Amino acid sequence: MKLRLCCLALALFALAPATLADISAPEPKPTPTPQKVRRAASLPAARMLIESRKDATEARLQIPQNVLRQLRAELEREDASGASSSATATDWLRPTQTIVAGVFLSLSLAFAGVFVARTRSRVARQAAAVALFVFAASGALAFKTLANARPPEPRLLDAGSLRRATTPDAELNGVIRVEVVDDPNVFKLIVPANTAAGTE
Amino acid sequence: MERAADIGRFELRAGASSSLRGASSSGAGRGASAFALVWLAVVAASALFAGWMPLRFSIVTVFLFAGPHNWFELRYFLARLPARLGRSRNFFYAAFAGVAFLLATYAALPLLAHAFLWGGDAWTMATGVWNSLLVLWVAALVWMRGRQSSRRDWSWSFAVAFALVGVNWLAPQMFSLGLVYLHPLVALWFLDRQLRRTRPHWRRAYHLCLAALPFAVGLLWWQLSDAPALVAATGDGDALALRITRHAGSEILQGVSSHLLVTTHVFLETIHYGVWLLALPLVGVRSGRSDAPWRIETLPLARHTRRGWPRVIRVLLVVAAACVVVLWLAFLADYPTTRDLYFTLAMAHVLAEAPFLLRML
Numbered sequence: 137m138k139l140r141l142c143c144l145a146l147a148l149f150a151l152a153p154a155t156l157a158d159i160s161a162p163e164p165k166p167t168p169t170p171q172k173v174r175r176a177a178s179l180p181a182a183r184m185l186i187e188s189r190k191d192a193t194e195a196r197l198q199i200p201q202n203v204l205r206q207l208r209a210e211l212e213r214e215d216a217s218g219a220s221s222s223a224t225a226t227d228w229l230r231p232t233q234t235i236v237a238g239v240f241l242s243l244s245l246a247f248a249g250v251f252v253a254r255t256r257s258r259v260a261r262q263a264a265a266v267a268l269f270v271f272a273a274s275g276a277l278a279f280k281t282l283a284n285a286r287p288p289e290p291r292l293l294d295a296g297s298l299r300r301a302t303t304p305d306a307e308l309n310g311v312i313r314v315e316v317v318d319d320p321n322v323f324k325l326i327v328p329a330n331t332a333a334g335t336e
Numbered sequence: 337m338e339r340a341a342d343i344g345r346f347e348l349r350a351g352a353s354s355s356l357r358g359a360s361s362s363g364a365g366r367g368a369s370a371f372a373l374v375w376l377a378v379v380a381a382s383a384l385f386a387g388w389m390p391l392r393f394s395i396v397t398v399f400l401f402a403g404p405h406n407w408f409e410l411r412y413f414l415a416r417l418p419a420r421l422g423r424s425r426n427f428f429y430a431a432f433a434g435v436a437f438l439l440a441t442y443a444a445l446p447l448l449a450h451a452f453l454w455g456g457d458a459w460t461m462a463t464g465v466w467n468s469l470l471v472l473w474v475a476a477l478v479w480m481r482g483r484q485s486s487r488r489d490w491s492w493s494f495a496v497a498f499a500l501v502g503v504n505w506l507a508p509q510m511f512s513l514g515l516v517y518l519h520p521l522v523a524l525w526f527l528d529r530q531l532r533r534t535r536p537h538w539r540r541a542y543h544l545c546l547a548a549l550p551f552a553v554g555l556l557w558w559q560l561s562d563a564p565a566l567v568a569a570t571g572d573g574d575a576l577a578l579r580i581t582r583h584a585g586s587e588i589l590q591g592v593s594s595h596l597l598v599t600t601h602v603f604l605e606t607i608h609y610g611v612w613l614l615a616l617p618l619v620g621v622r623s624g625r626s627d628a629p630w631r632i633e634t635l636p637l638a639r640h641t642r643r644g645w646p647r648v649i650r651v652l653l654v655v656a657a658a659c660v661v662v663l664w665l666a667f668l669a670d671y672p673t674t675r676d677l678y679f680t681l682a683m684a685h686v687l688a689e690a691p692f693l694l695r696m697l
Contacts, residue, residue, distance in 0.1 A: 183578070209455025230457065233464065233505050240468075241502035248495035255489060264492065271499070321578060 184323045186301055192328040195312040202320045245271070368541040375545045378610045383552040386603040387559065390595060391566060394580050394602045399667045401609040402678060403660035408612045409685050410656050412526075413692050414649060419636040424695075427480045431691035434473040439684045441466060446680075464508035467515075468501045474690050481694045513585040517601065520608035522689050524549075527611050529696040530619055549607070556599055563595035576672045583679070 182203050245268070252264040302308050312325070385393045421428055445462055448454070454462070475497030482490025504511040524546065531539045566581055584601040586594035632638045632653065638646040666674040 205453060205455050209457060212455075230460075232461070233508075236464070237502045237505035239502075240498045240505065244495050244498035244502060247498060248492070251492045251495055254491075257489070260489070260492070264495075 182321045182323050184298060184325070186298070186325045186327065188327050188329045190329040192326050194328060195310050196324075196326045197312045197314050198317045198319070198322075198324040198326070199314060200320050200322055201316050201318055203323075204316055365537075367535075368538045371538055372541045372545050375542070375615075376548055378614070379545075379548045379552055379607065382603050382606040382610070383556060386599045386606065387556050390598040390602050391577055391580055393606075394598060395576070395671065397602065397606050397609060398675065398678075399664070399671070401606075401613060402682070403663040405609045405612040406682065406685050407653075407656050407660050408617060409688070411653065412612075412616060413688060414632075414635050414637060414653075416692050416695055417635075417637055419639070423484055427477065427484070427691070430473075430480060431477060431688075434477070435684060435687040435691075438466070438470055438473065438687055439681075441469070442683050443680050460508050463512055464505050467504045467508055467511050470515075470687075471497050471500045471504065477691055477694055481697070509588050513588050516583070516585065517604060519686055519689075520604035522693065523608045523611035525693060526689070526696070527615050527619070529693070530616055534619055552603065553600060556603065557596060560593060560596040560599055563593045565594045566598060576675075579672055579675060 182200060248264055248268055252261055252268075255261055255264070317324075417428075418424065445466065448462070449459060452458070475493040478490050478493035482488040482493070528539065528542065531542055565586075566577060581594040581598055584594065584597040586592075586597055589597060632646070632649055635649055638649040663674070663678065666677075
């Protein structure tokens, strides 16, 4: 009986490759391209002024130099990181920062251990042991709670009196000149006060 | 054997001295109560004005008190400097060299950023490096101070420093902001050490009064957590309000109301000014040792006949007083620019607090 069962099992094993040999492999599931979601926190914030000037002959948008620099650095970083970057990657922690932080935290543990080993004071040993325990517990807790957590979303910026510039039913449009200015963190849209004949 | 008349006289004298002791302890108690009442009044007034009109209060307090409080700190540090450095020579050399180097690099950062067009990443790296140097310098001073006594082993300072540097590199801008908010509290430690030396019977009242600070901060946060962002109410437009809100960390903590941040920062700064301008000088004056701020005869560097520099010290304090007047005039002429320059150069007094506080421990 046992011999028959073994023979049956062997026969099944021998037949299996023949039956499956020409079945095509399953199509690989297309890996979804991670959507690059721009979180509000990663976008620079600045103040916007819209002013009407009688001496202006054309509309002009003044972009602060420091914001342009920030945007340029952001674009360069995105180009360098490419499509392989994950959508959930923290865009506020660079590899260099992580490496240096890890090195110093390791050094801290090493020096704390040497101090505990060298010190003759019982109180100092107990304090160091408690500190090491708290350090390890906080690190473990931080891993557990924050490992893949999204950074908190910032509160919405207050648009202030810009809402009065237009209404949901109507949009404003025109041609502008764009210039970069030194005034930090203030965008300025200068609109000429005199309207040309026939334009509204 | 004593004569009966002398025995009576002795008892009378003993009774008089015990009643004098009673009078002095009740006087000390009254002094501690007055100190506590003044402290609580200052805390309450600071919290009220900071919460009600944070921008205006910031402008007024910086204008009035920034310069004078630096003068008082200089006077206090001169009083703590010994005429002969002795075993503390290396400690003070490291302290002064650190202050000079860190101040120079701190002032150079914006110039380098402008010259080399730094983006956000470069600023983050530079801030991380500067914060690391600061923490390691303080750790070295702590270790050197510990070595001045055979009973102390403060080599744990390096373990703590490396941990802080590691945390700093995870968020350098946030670490810098933390220093901005923690620095005003260092004055409270100075006051505690000074009370320990000159008014030890006031320390208990002082420690109880310290509980008012977190209570006031908690109250401000509770009331202002949903306050709208600050709108510039200054005649100079938005530039000054922008500087004040950025100094308080509005660009780093974008999820927190700028009204709340500026209020908290101004409140803590006002407490800092109050300690240096009121509390420390009054504690020194009333200790009976003639430590009035304008008297330099008590300074070791001025008093010592062979190693002292009385003339240099006198000229230094007069020049410092003149700088305070110049600062006031500069504020009146161009407040925003003067404010930027002041807070850059004032890093010197922030850095100098570290070694002098360690000297008092």
